[in-house]
Amino acid sequence: MKTILIGLAMLAAPQMLSAQTLQCTAPSGPQRIRPDLPSASQPTRVLPIGSYTLAITWSPQYCLDPKGDSRFQCGTGNRFGFTLHGLWPDGEEKEWPQYCRPTAILPQAVVRRHICATPSAQLMQHEWAKHGTCMAGYSPARYFQQSNALYHGLRFPDMMALSRQGNLTAGDVATAVAAANRGMTADMMRVTATRENWLDEIWICLNKAFRYTRCPAHQGGLQPGAPIKIWRGQR
Numbered sequence: 001m002k003t004i005l006i007g008l009a010m011l012a013a014p015q016m017l018s019a020q021t022l023q024c025t026a027p028s029g030p031q032r033i034r035p036d037l038p039s040a041s042q043p044t045r046v047l048p049i050g051s052y053t054l055a056i057t058w059s060p061q062y063c064l065d066p067k068g069d070s071r072f073q074c075g076t077g078n079r080f081g082f083t084l085h086g087l088w089p090d091g092e093e094k095e096w097p098q099y100c101r102p103t104a105i106l107p108q109a110v111v112r113r114h115i116c117a118t119p120s121a122q123l124m125q126h127e128w129a130k131h132g133t134c135m136a137g138y139s140p141a142r143y144f145q146q147s148n149a150l151y152h153g154l155r156f157p158d159m160m161a162l163s164r165q166g167n168l169t170a171g172d173v174a175t176a177v178a179a180a181n182r183g184m185t186a187d188m189m190r191v192t193a194t195r196e197n198w199l200d201e202i203w204i205c206l207n208k209a210f211r212y213t214r215c216p217a218h219q220g221g222l223q224p225g226a227p228i229k230i231w232r233g234q235r
Contacts, residue, residue: 020059020081020156024116027072030108031121036129038099046100049134050092051213052206054150055085058159058199059119060233073119081159084117085201086127087147089134094218100134107140114144117151150210155180163230171224177202181212188212190221191228199230 038044059081063074073080090096106128111121118124124144132143157176165172170193174186190203205215215221222228 020056020083022079022081024078024080024119025076026112026115031111031115033105033111033121033125035105036122036126042098042130044099045095045097046134047091047095047097049089049097049208051090051208051216052210053088053090053219054147054204054206055088055201056082056151056154056204057085057201058230059083061194061198061200061231063233064198064231070120072115078119080119082154082156082202083119084114084147084151085123086118086131087143087150088131090216097134098130103129103133103140110140110144114148117148118144146210150206154204159230160232163232168228168230169224170222170226170228173199173202173228173230174224184212185214186224187214190215190219192221193226193228197226197228199228 059073062083063070072078073083088096106121106125111124114124115121118127127147128140128143132138132140135143138146157180162168162173162176170191171186173191174189177189178184178186184204188205190205191199192201192203194200203215203219203221205213205219207213
């Protein structure tokens with residue numbers, strides 16, 4: 001069993017946290033994984049890549065209403081802040097490539113290596129099948145190595161302090177995240193929320209060299225002035 005704990009240095013400087021895995025005991029046994037295949041509503045779509053999106057999920061909100069394959073993330077004593085949803089190739093226009101080629105079940109070694117960043121083996125299978133297969137020359141190992149390098153390179157503001165700020169907006173969240181990351185500005189990400197205005201995800205826009213870039217207007221997300229709340233969970 002492998003346990004990852006937050007370091008004392010991070011506790012001493014909570015305004016700029018890097019790792020968002022506060023506590024994670026990675027499972028030692030093999031993980032059950034189902035194939036993730038294209039469908040009528042999610043068809044194969046092979047398109048040129050114009051940019052990328054790095055999507056991260058606010059785990060306390062996700063675990064407020066656990067869904068599907070979430071026991072490892074939400075029900076085993078593990079504690080997460082932002083988790084890695086995935087690295088998504090975007091198209092040159094509004095549509096994006098997806099399910100570009102058939103793929104096998106992920107190697108268990110790859111899953112074990114990265115499950116404390118993306119705490120669901122099934123989600124990892126989905127991300128590789130839908131998004132990773134569209135990145136030319138990438139294997140599962142290389143895809144998750146790339147997405148995890150980007151994720152672990154992020155810094156985060158003190159989300160607990162931010163959650164207590166009055167009249168919080170999506171723009172405030174974006175500005176706080178940008179301020180913690182060199183070379184990033186608030187217009188280089190999209191903030192998403194639930195219908196009840198609770199922070200859900202942040203989508204960080206990247207160019208083809210995986211550097212931060214301004215998001216296209218069509219990508220969606222909340223307007224900067226939209227009200228937002230941050231669920232703190234048990235933390």
